[in-house]
Amino acid sequence: DTAVSQTPKYLVTQMGNDKSIKCEQNLGHDTMYWYKQDSKKFLKIMFSYNNKELIINETVPNRFSPKSPDKAHLNLHINSLELGDSAVYFCASSQDRRREQYFGPGTRLTVT
Amino acid sequence: QKEVEQNSGPLSVPEGAIASLNCTYSDRGSQSFFWYRQYSGKSPELIMSIYSNGDKEDGRFTAQLNKASQYVSLLIRDSQPSDSATYLCAVNVGTGGFKTIFGAGTRLFVKA
Numbered sequence: 001d002t003a004v005s006q007t008p009k010y011l012v013t014q015m016g017n018d019k020s021i022k023c024e025q026n027l028g029h030d031t032m033y034w035y036k037q038d039s040k041k042f043l044k045i046m047f048s049y050n051n052k053e054l055i056i057n058e059t060v061p062n063r064f065s066p067k068s069p070d071k072a073h074l075n076l077h078i079n080s081l082e083l084g085d086s087a088v089y090f091c092a093s094s095q096d097r098r099r100e101q102y103f104g105p106g107t108r109l110t111v112t
Numbered sequence: 113q114k115e116v117e118q119n120s121g122p123l124s125v126p127e128g129a130i131a132s133l134n135c136t137y138s139d140r141g142s143q144s145f146f147w148y149r150q151y152s153g154k155s156p157e158l159i160m161s162i163y164s165n166g167d168k169e170d171g172r173f174t175a176q177l178n179k180a181s182q183y184v185s186l187l188i189r190d191s192q193p194s195d196s197a198t199y200l201c202a203v204n205v206g207t208g209g210f211k212t213i214f215g216a217g218t219r220l221f222v223k224a
Contacts, residue, residue: 045213
Protein backbone atom coordinates (compact mmCIF):
# COMPACT_ATOMS: atom_id res chain seq x y z
CA ASP A 1 0.00 0.00 0.00
CA THR A 2 1.41 3.36 -1.05
CA ALA A 3 1.43 5.78 1.89
CA VAL A 4 1.38 9.03 -0.09
CA SER A 5 0.41 8.86 -3.73
CA GLN A 6 0.30 11.51 -6.42
CA THR A 7 -1.15 11.60 -9.91
CA PRO A 8 -0.01 12.09 -12.51
CA LYS A 9 3.67 11.20 -12.25
CA TYR A 10 4.54 13.18 -15.37
CA LEU A 11 2.73 16.15 -16.85
CA VAL A 12 3.76 17.82 -20.09
CA THR A 13 1.69 20.76 -21.20
CA GLN A 14 1.84 24.04 -23.06
CA MET A 15 2.03 27.54 -21.70
CA GLY A 16 -1.33 29.00 -20.82
CA ASN A 17 -3.00 25.70 -20.02
CA ASP A 18 -4.63 24.79 -16.70
CA LYS A 19 -3.68 21.55 -14.94
CA SER A 20 -4.27 19.75 -11.68
CA ILE A 21 -2.20 17.39 -9.54
CA LYS A 22 -3.86 15.11 -7.03
CA CYS A 23 -2.48 13.75 -3.76
CA GLU A 24 -3.81 11.15 -1.36
CA GLN A 25 -2.40 9.78 1.89
CA ASN A 26 -3.57 6.68 3.72
CA LEU A 27 -1.52 7.25 6.87
CA GLY A 28 -4.29 8.94 8.82
CA HIS A 29 -2.20 12.11 9.08
CA ASP A 30 -3.69 15.50 9.93
CA THR A 31 -1.32 17.70 7.93
CA MET A 32 -0.55 17.75 4.22
CA TYR A 33 1.85 19.85 2.16
CA TRP A 34 2.80 20.88 -1.34
CA TYR A 35 6.46 21.48 -2.17
CA LYS A 36 8.17 22.64 -5.34
CA GLN A 37 11.64 21.37 -6.22
CA ASP A 38 13.27 23.39 -8.95
CA SER A 39 16.05 22.50 -11.36
CA LYS A 40 18.65 23.32 -8.71
CA LYS A 41 17.00 20.72 -6.48
CA PHE A 42 15.98 23.28 -3.87
CA LEU A 43 12.86 22.08 -2.04
CA LYS A 44 10.52 24.89 -1.09
CA ILE A 45 7.20 24.74 0.73
CA MET A 46 4.20 26.18 -1.08
CA PHE A 47 1.15 25.28 1.00
CA SER A 48 0.22 23.36 4.11
CA TYR A 49 -3.18 22.17 5.31
CA ASN A 50 -4.03 20.94 8.77
CA ASN A 51 -7.37 19.15 9.11
CA LYS A 52 -8.50 20.72 5.82
CA GLU A 53 -7.57 24.22 7.01
CA LEU A 54 -4.92 26.20 5.12
CA ILE A 55 -2.16 27.06 7.60
CA ILE A 56 0.79 27.92 5.37
CA ASN A 57 0.50 29.88 2.16
CA GLU A 58 3.90 30.95 0.97
CA THR A 59 4.60 33.63 -1.60
CA VAL A 60 3.18 31.67 -4.47
CA PRO A 61 1.45 33.21 -7.52
CA ASN A 62 -2.32 33.12 -7.13
CA ARG A 63 -2.40 30.98 -10.26
CA PHE A 64 -1.73 28.15 -7.83
CA SER A 65 -4.76 27.11 -5.83
CA PRO A 66 -4.73 24.21 -3.38
CA LYS A 67 -7.85 22.43 -2.28
CA SER A 68 -8.33 19.87 0.48
CA PRO A 69 -11.70 18.09 0.18
CA ASP A 70 -10.87 15.97 3.25
CA LYS A 71 -7.92 15.16 5.50
CA ALA A 72 -6.65 12.45 3.20
CA HIS A 73 -6.59 14.48 0.00
CA LEU A 74 -4.82 17.63 -1.14
CA ASN A 75 -5.01 18.77 -4.72
CA LEU A 76 -3.14 21.51 -6.55
CA HIS A 77 -4.65 23.39 -9.45
CA ILE A 78 -2.47 25.61 -11.61
CA ASN A 79 -3.95 28.17 -13.99
CA SER A 80 -2.28 29.78 -16.97
CA LEU A 81 0.88 27.70 -16.77
CA GLU A 82 4.20 29.45 -17.39
CA LEU A 83 7.62 28.13 -18.37
CA GLY A 84 8.91 28.89 -14.86
CA ASP A 85 6.37 26.50 -13.37
CA SER A 86 8.38 23.58 -14.73
CA ALA A 87 9.60 21.66 -11.69
CA VAL A 88 8.92 18.58 -9.62
CA TYR A 89 5.99 19.02 -7.24
CA PHE A 90 5.94 16.88 -4.12
CA CYS A 91 3.04 16.22 -1.84
CA ALA A 92 3.81 15.24 1.74
CA SER A 93 1.94 14.45 4.94
CA SER A 94 2.74 14.40 8.65
CA GLN A 95 0.99 13.28 11.81
CA ASP A 96 0.87 16.86 13.01
CA ARG A 97 2.40 20.20 12.10
CA ARG A 98 5.66 19.65 13.96
CA ARG A 99 6.44 16.06 13.03
CA GLU A 100 8.40 14.36 10.29
CA GLN A 101 6.93 14.35 6.80
CA TYR A 102 6.37 11.52 4.35
CA PHE A 103 6.64 12.41 0.70
CA GLY A 104 4.81 11.21 -2.36
CA PRO A 105 6.72 10.13 -5.49
CA GLY A 106 6.48 13.58 -7.08
CA THR A 107 4.93 14.98 -10.24
CA ARG A 108 7.34 16.21 -12.87
CA LEU A 109 5.69 19.14 -14.62
CA THR A 110 7.14 20.35 -17.90
CA VAL A 111 5.70 23.45 -19.50
CA THR A 112 6.63 23.99 -23.15
CA GLN B 113 21.75 34.58 6.35
CA LYS B 114 19.81 31.63 5.00
CA GLU B 115 17.39 30.02 7.41
CA VAL B 116 18.94 26.58 6.96
CA GLU B 117 22.46 26.21 5.58
CA GLN B 118 24.30 23.14 4.40
CA ASN B 119 27.54 22.66 2.56
CA SER B 120 26.45 21.65 -0.93
CA GLY B 121 29.44 19.35 -1.36
CA PRO B 122 30.02 17.04 -2.99
CA LEU B 123 31.37 15.17 0.00
CA SER B 124 33.34 12.13 -1.03
CA VAL B 125 34.26 9.37 1.42
CA PRO B 126 35.66 5.85 0.93
CA GLU B 127 33.50 2.85 1.64
CA GLY B 128 33.55 1.96 5.32
CA ALA B 129 34.43 5.47 6.48
CA ILE B 130 32.33 7.86 8.57
CA ALA B 131 30.50 10.56 6.62
CA SER B 132 29.79 13.73 8.55
CA LEU B 133 27.08 16.08 7.29
CA ASN B 134 26.50 19.45 8.89
CA CYS B 135 23.66 21.95 9.04
CA THR B 136 23.18 25.31 10.74
CA TYR B 137 19.93 27.20 11.22
CA SER B 138 19.02 30.76 12.11
CA ASP B 139 15.73 30.49 14.07
CA ARG B 140 16.79 30.15 17.70
CA GLY B 141 13.28 29.03 18.65
CA SER B 142 13.29 25.98 16.38
CA GLN B 143 12.32 22.76 18.13
CA SER B 144 12.04 20.14 15.37
CA PHE B 145 14.89 18.96 13.16
CA PHE B 146 14.99 16.33 10.45
CA TRP B 147 17.37 14.61 8.07
CA TYR B 148 16.08 13.31 4.76
CA ARG B 149 17.85 11.39 2.02
CA GLN B 150 17.02 11.94 -1.63
CA TYR B 151 18.27 9.71 -4.42
CA SER B 152 18.41 11.22 -7.88
CA GLY B 153 14.96 11.26 -9.44
CA LYS B 154 13.27 10.09 -6.23
CA SER B 155 11.39 11.75 -3.41
CA PRO B 156 12.94 12.68 -0.05
CA GLU B 157 12.74 9.94 2.55
CA LEU B 158 13.08 10.45 6.28
CA ILE B 159 16.24 9.21 7.93
CA MET B 160 15.83 10.66 11.37
CA SER B 161 14.08 13.30 13.43
CA ILE B 162 15.58 14.90 16.52
CA TYR B 163 13.97 17.24 19.00
CA SER B 164 16.32 17.36 22.02
CA ASN B 165 19.93 18.37 22.46
CA GLY B 166 22.41 15.55 22.23
CA ASP B 167 22.80 12.46 20.09
CA LYS B 168 20.20 10.13 18.65
CA GLU B 169 21.30 6.87 17.08
CA ASP B 170 19.47 4.63 14.63
CA GLY B 171 21.54 1.85 13.13
CA ARG B 172 24.46 3.34 11.23
CA PHE B 173 23.04 6.86 11.54
CA THR B 174 23.57 9.31 14.40
CA ALA B 175 21.97 12.74 14.53
CA GLN B 176 23.51 15.35 16.80
CA LEU B 177 21.72 18.52 17.92
CA ASN B 178 23.20 21.53 19.67
CA LYS B 179 20.53 24.24 20.06
CA ALA B 180 22.91 26.69 21.73
CA SER B 181 25.15 26.62 18.65
CA GLN B 182 22.16 26.24 16.29
CA TYR B 183 23.79 23.25 14.73
CA VAL B 184 22.56 19.82 13.72
CA SER B 185 24.64 17.09 12.14
CA LEU B 186 24.29 13.59 10.74
CA LEU B 187 26.97 10.94 11.00
CA ILE B 188 26.86 7.87 8.80
CA ARG B 189 29.09 5.07 10.05
CA ASP B 190 30.44 2.32 7.79
CA SER B 191 29.40 4.27 4.71
CA GLN B 192 28.22 2.18 1.78
CA PRO B 193 28.02 3.04 -1.93
CA SER B 194 24.24 2.81 -1.53
CA ASP B 195 24.44 5.80 0.83
CA SER B 196 25.43 7.99 -2.13
CA ALA B 197 22.61 10.53 -2.34
CA THR B 198 21.71 14.09 -1.43
CA TYR B 199 21.07 14.63 2.27
CA LEU B 200 18.59 17.33 3.20
CA CYS B 201 18.50 19.03 6.56
CA ALA B 202 15.06 20.37 7.53
CA VAL B 203 14.12 22.64 10.40
CA ASN B 204 10.71 23.78 11.61
CA VAL B 205 10.70 27.55 12.06
CA GLY B 206 8.42 30.43 12.92
CA THR B 207 5.62 30.93 15.40
CA GLY B 208 4.42 27.52 16.52
CA GLY B 209 7.15 25.79 14.56
CA PHE B 210 4.75 24.83 11.80
CA LYS B 211 6.81 25.77 8.76
CA THR B 212 9.53 23.43 7.50
CA ILE B 213 12.52 24.94 5.79
CA PHE B 214 14.84 22.64 3.89
CA GLY B 215 18.51 23.25 3.33
CA ALA B 216 19.89 23.05 -0.18
CA GLY B 217 21.27 19.59 0.53
CA THR B 218 24.71 17.99 0.64
CA ARG B 219 25.63 15.53 -2.09
CA LEU B 220 27.44 12.51 -0.69
CA PHE B 221 29.52 10.10 -2.76
CA VAL B 222 30.73 6.89 -1.20
CA LYS B 223 33.54 5.36 -3.24
CA ALA B 224 33.76 1.57 -3.40
